[in-house]
Amino acid sequence: MTEVDCPPKPLECYLIQAHQPVILKLPSGNHKFVKVVPGEYCNLGKFGKFQNDDIIGRPFGLTFEIIDRGHARPAKAQTLDAVEETTATNREIFDNPAAQQLSHEEIEQLKKSSLAGDVTHEELIGKVVENNLSFEQKTEFSKAKYIERKKKKFGKKFTVVEPTLHNVCNLYFSKNPMKIRDLRVDTLSQVVTSANLNAYSKILVVDDTQGLVLSAALSRISPLGNVIAVHESDSVSYDVLKHMNFPESIMERLHLISWSRVSRDCAELVSYERRVKAYRRTKATQELLWGGNLDGIIIASHYDPVSILDELVPYIGGSRPIVVYSPDKETLLAAAAQLKVKPDYLNPQITESWMREYQVLPGRTHPTMTMSAGGGYLLTAGRRLHIGRVGVIQLGVGLEHLISGEL
Amino acid sequence: MPFFRFKDTIEEGDLVIVYINRDNMTSITVDREKTYNNRYGLFTHKDMIGKRYGTMMSSSNGKGFIHLLFPTPELWSLVVPHRTQILYQPDISYISSYLDLKPGKKMIESGTGSGSFSHSIARSLAPNGHLYSFEFHEKRFETAKAEFEQHGISDMVTIQHRDVCKLGFGLENEVDAVFLDLPAPWEAIPSARTAFRQNLVGKLCSFSPCIEQVQRTCEALSDNGFTDICMFEVLVRNHDIPPKQGTKVNGTAKPSKSDAPSLALRRLTQEEMNYQLVTKTPEECRGHTSYLTFATFIPDLSD
Numbered sequence: 001m002t003e004v005d006c007p008p009k010p011l012e013c014y015l016i017q018a019h020q021p022v023i024l025k026l027p028s029g030n031h032k033f034v035k036v037v038p039g040e041y042c043n044l045g046k047f048g049k050f051q052n053d054d055i056i057g058r059p060f061g062l063t064f065e066i067i068d069r070g071h072a073r074p075a076k077a078q079t080l081d082a083v084e085e086t087t088a089t090n091r092e093i094f095d096n097p098a099a100q101q102l103s104h105e106e107i108e109q110l111k112k113s114s115l116a117g118d119v120t121h122e123e124l125i126g127k128v129v130e131n132n133l134s135f136e137q138k139t140e141f142s143k144a145k146y147i148e149r150k151k152k153k154f155g156k157k158f159t160v161v162e163p164t165l166h167n168v169c170n171l172y173f174s175k176n177p178m179k180i181r182d183l184r185v186d187t188l189s190q191v192v193t194s195a196n197l198n199a200y201s202k203i204l205v206v207d208d209t210q211g212l213v214l215s216a217a218l219s220r221i222s223p224l225g226n227v228i229a230v231h232e233s234d235s236v237s238y239d240v241l242k243h244m245n246f247p248e249s250i251m252e253r254l255h256l257i258s259w260s261r262v263s264r265d266c267a268e269l270v271s272y273e274r275r276v277k278a279y280r281r282t283k284a285t286q287e288l289l290w291g292g293n294l295d296g297i298i299i300a301s302h303y304d305p306v307s308i309l310d311e312l313v314p315y316i317g318g319s320r321p322i323v324v325y326s327p328d329k330e331t332l333l334a335a336a337a338q339l340k341v342k343p344d345y346l347n348p349q350i351t352e353s354w355m356r357e358y359q360v361l362p363g364r365t366h367p368t369m370t371m372s373a374g375g376g377y378l379l380t381a382g383r384r385l386h387i388g389r390v391g392v393i394q395l396g397v398g399l400e401h402l403i404s405g406e407l
Numbered sequence: 408m409p410f411f412r413f414k415d416t417i418e419e420g421d422l423v424i425v426y427i428n429r430d431n432m433t434s435i436t437v438d439r440e441k442t443y444n445n446r447y448g449l450f451t452h453k454d455m456i457g458k459r460y461g462t463m464m465s466s467s468n469g470k471g472f473i474h475l476l477f478p479t480p481e482l483w484s485l486v487v488p489h490r491t492q493i494l495y496q497p498d499i500s501y502i503s504s505y506l507d508l509k510p511g512k513k514m515i516e517s518g519t520g521s522g523s524f525s526h527s528i529a530r531s532l533a534p535n536g537h538l539y540s541f542e543f544h545e546k547r548f549e550t551a552k553a554e555f556e557q558h559g560i561s562d563m564v565t566i567q568h569r570d571v572c573k574l575g576f577g578l579e580n581e582v583d584a585v586f587l588d589l590p591a592p593w594e595a596i597p598s599a600r601t602a603f604r605q606n607l608v609g610k611l612c613s614f615s616p617c618i619e620q621v622q623r624t625c626e627a628l629s630d631n632g633f634t635d636i637c638m639f640e641v642l643v644r645n646h647d648i649p650p651k652q653g654t655k656v657n658g659t660a661k662p663s664k665s666d667a668p669s670l671a672l673r674r675l676t677q678e679e680m681n682y683q684l685v686t687k688t689p690e691e692c693r694g695h696t697s698y699l700t701f702a703t704f705i706p707d708l709s710d
């Protein structure tokens with residue numbers, strides 16, 4: 001395939017399509033994965049439900065509002081509202097549940113009417129606010145906060161978020177970080193650049209993050225690239241892939257191979273009549289791998305990185321990147337120390353990622369009060385080519401960095 | 408061929424990263440008439456031709472050596488001649504991820520500055536995407552333009568000499584993403600709005616070192632209908648592995664003065680490296696680059 005043959009993405013790729021996996025951002029601020037099955041309802045629990053057909057064909061990132069009887073229509077997304085400070089203070093405010101004049105039953109009744117579409121959620125929130133005796137005494141900041149909280153509780157607005165690598169990683173990280181081995185999105189973003197992933201990459205991936213790292217590779221190649229994924233001998237668990245939305249032309253570039261088929265000494269493949277296709281595929285993947293000169297390797301595995309590299313590094317081309325992710329530093333430390341004494345690696349380095357989010361509101365900008373404590377560690381190195389042993393080469397003054405361990 | 412697309416063997420005219428050590432790298436364009444030299448010796452370009460990327464090369468007197476590396480955008484950011492402050496890998500990575508850059512996408516950046524960001528972005532958008540880059544400083548514009556040509560990316564990077572705050576980007580309904588690295592980004596935001604593909608959702612990032620700039624930017628973003636305004640800082644810290652040499656009481660690895668040169672002639676042995684491994688942070692590291700403000704462009708669907 002030549003460069004001209006690689007077509008620009010059709011417009012439809014940016015629109016929500018039937019049967020596609022998407023992420024919904026709920027009024028509560030939580031996110032969830034759903035599949036857009038046409039003709040079916042999407043149920044958001046206490047926030048109501050809507051017909052999937054109402055969102056199909058719309059661009060990603062739009063905010064919708066649930067209206068009467070299970071329908072959704074595009075709504076205005078929230079913008080930043082400046083809050084003018086007034087003379088009110090928090091001095092007179094006590095936590096007083098009795099401040100709310102509506103009874104529990106009355107609120108429940110309002111919620112029901114709102115779900116049925118008889119009352120808009122603005123009206124509902126308005127009622128709750130009106131009937132809160134201490135509302136008027138609140139400072140403008142606390143009023144804004146109060147309304148914000150009620151919106152999260154009674155709101156009807158949701159956003160359809162595109163399942164990009166960034167968004168999918170964030171969702172896993174906040175809900176189920178164990179599954180992706182605590183790989184935070186800023187670290188993942190560095191994996192992508194460190195591995196120089198691009199349209200043409202012919203990249204090797206060893207992934208125990210349920211396919212998150214694999215998804216990173218797939219989201220950056222074009223139909224001109226190749227991704228070889230080495231997996232456990234008896235099973236493949238790349239759950240993340242089903243939340244991504246890779247077109248067929250990209251999925252065709254993914255080549256799976258199990259550890260038992262990696263070694264050149266592994267048993268000759270037998271072609272069973274029934275499984276000719278699988279046989280051909282494995283054979284082709286082996287050829288791609290053994291052909292060598294691959295454009296890099298990314299490892300995010302439970303196994304000792306050095307044992308993996310010993311097996312696979314011969315297939316990596318000169319000067320190509322080697323990237324190893326680990327949620328703990330010690331694994332990488334042990335590995336880096338070994339890479340330093342092996343002749344196949346240049347400049348092994350360990351880095352730790354740090355990221356901080358801010359609340360940005362007019363007059364109220366500050367770092368968020370809690371933050372993720374760690375985003376994991378990366379070990380990166382370059383593939384060094386060598387002829388014979390390093391020790392044999394005449395070395396001179398240029399070599400301080402060898403002993404200082406910097407090579 | 409774009410310079411980030413890997414190749415194996417060094418040829419005349421290639422851009423090569425000369426790696427001396429982690430803190431000492433430089434770039435050269437191979438010209439068989441030329442010689443590269445550093446304090447470790449002379450290295451003739453002629454001898455580089457035909458070598459494979461990733462190999463070591465000894466100096467002509469055999470006293471020193473260098474490694475010859477393929478120029479990835481990440482290495483380029485480390486050797487690029489600084490005409491301005493530049494973006495480094497951690498910020499570039501996070502921005503690229505947030506803006507969901509990938510082959511086929513189109514984006515705007517301004518200003519081009521030293522082109523550090525541009526190279527990484529071009530790599531991510533290639534081969535069928537496009538980067539529109541704007542720089543109002545004439546000399547920087549020309550240098551960057553020449554660099555893009557030398558590096559074979561000029562067919563997918565259009566650079567314009569233009570004051571984007573005064574004149575806007577001059578693009579309509581064209582891009583998926585916008586990146587602003589300007590002293591007054593808020594002045595460019597109305598024009599950014601027009602440049603987005605009007606029927607799709609788009610992403611914008613503004614990169615500013617000062618919090619006051621962030622506040623003005625957020626105000627402008629909000630006034631221009633952008634949503635999901637949020638802000639991050641990302642940094643990376645190195646953990647170095649100091650060499651351990653004979654810290655055991657009965658150790659034999661501790662070199663006496665006279666042993667030192669021989670120690671200098673080899674890599675650390677496996678045993679030496681395995682002995683109680685520790686890491687150490689460098690004395691200093693980057694503490695702040697800029698605040699990354701992101702926002703979402705929402706199409707007007709009032710139909």
Ligand SMILES: C[S@@+](CC[C@H](N)C(=O)[O-])C[C@H]1O[C@@H](n2cnc3c(N)ncnc32)[C@H](O)[C@@H]1O
Nearest residue numbers: 493494518520521522523524543544570571572
């Ligand atoms: C910090 S540098 C950009 C560095 C670049 N991101 C990099 O990674 O190399 C900012 C650049 O913006 C340019 N600039 C400032 N105001 C501008 C304007 N109104 N229009 C176009 N360029 C502008 C400056 O000349 C400067 O080169």
